[in-house]
Amino acid sequence: MAYQIGASRQQLSGPPPVPNNIYTLQLTGFRPKLSKAGDSLNYNAEFTIINDPAFENRKVFAPFNTKFFTAIRDFVHATGNECELVKVVNPETGVEEEQFTLPGIFENADKQPDNPETWGKYLGPLNNATFKAELVTTEYQGKKKNEVRCYFCALAGCAEKDPDMQHSKNLVKG
Numbered sequence: 216m217a218y219q220i221g222a223s224r225q226q227l228s229g230p231p232p233v234p235n236n237i238y239t240l241q242l243t244g245f246r247p248k249l250s251k252a253g254d255s256l257n258y259n260a261e262f263t264i265i266n267d268p269a270f271e272n273r274k275v276f277a278p279f280n281t282k283f284f285t286a287i288r289d290f291v292h293a294t295g296n297e298c299e300l301v302k303v304v305n306p307e308t309g310v311e312e313e314q315f316t317l318p319g320i321f322e323n324a325d326k327q328p329d330n331p332e333t334w335g336k337y338l339g340p341l342n343n344a345t346f347k348a349e350l351v352t353t354e355y356q357g358k359k360k361n362e363v364r365c366y367f368c369a370l371a372g373c374a375e376k377d378p379d380m381q382h383s384k385n386l387v388k389g
């Protein structure tokens with residue numbers, strides 16, 4: 216038979232994770248979604264490995280939950296960008312305060328702020344941004360995948376500018 220009638224285990228599960236190493240990646244998109252508890256946002260970023268003949272176009276995902284903003288900030292800096300400082304009301308305290316946010320906007324986010332799944336395209340400086348990150352393989356319920364262990368900051372003078380805001384060297388939990 217010359218045509219495909221089914222799918223192998225690997226076609227169903229996707230390719231195995233790439234070896235632990237430092238890679239150049241490119242942001243290919245976000246799929247924002249409220250967290251299960253509804254009290255935070257998952258940006259659900261999708262990255263693609265580039266400049267690597269052996270693993271070109273392999274996908275890596277990062278949840279980017281806003282309650283773990285360290286990962287988001289580290290990623291933004293790795294693209295050479297800075298987070299935006301905006302005044303927002305803290306839902307826990309009801310008090311307005313300055314908070315770091317992802318730079319840029321999503322189409323329709325202003326119309327349906329509580330419905331991130333209806334948001335459209337991301338518009339901002341992170342579009343197609345490239346960056347360096349260390350990937351490791353993690354396993355959850357028998358399924359192996361790649362996760363970003365750390366991002367490499369590309370903002371000149373970042374460490375000296377704000378010593379209290381050091382980047383994480385290990386974002387992988389557990």
Ligand SMILES: [Zn+2]
Nearest residue numbers: 292368370373
């Ligand atoms: Zn930095």
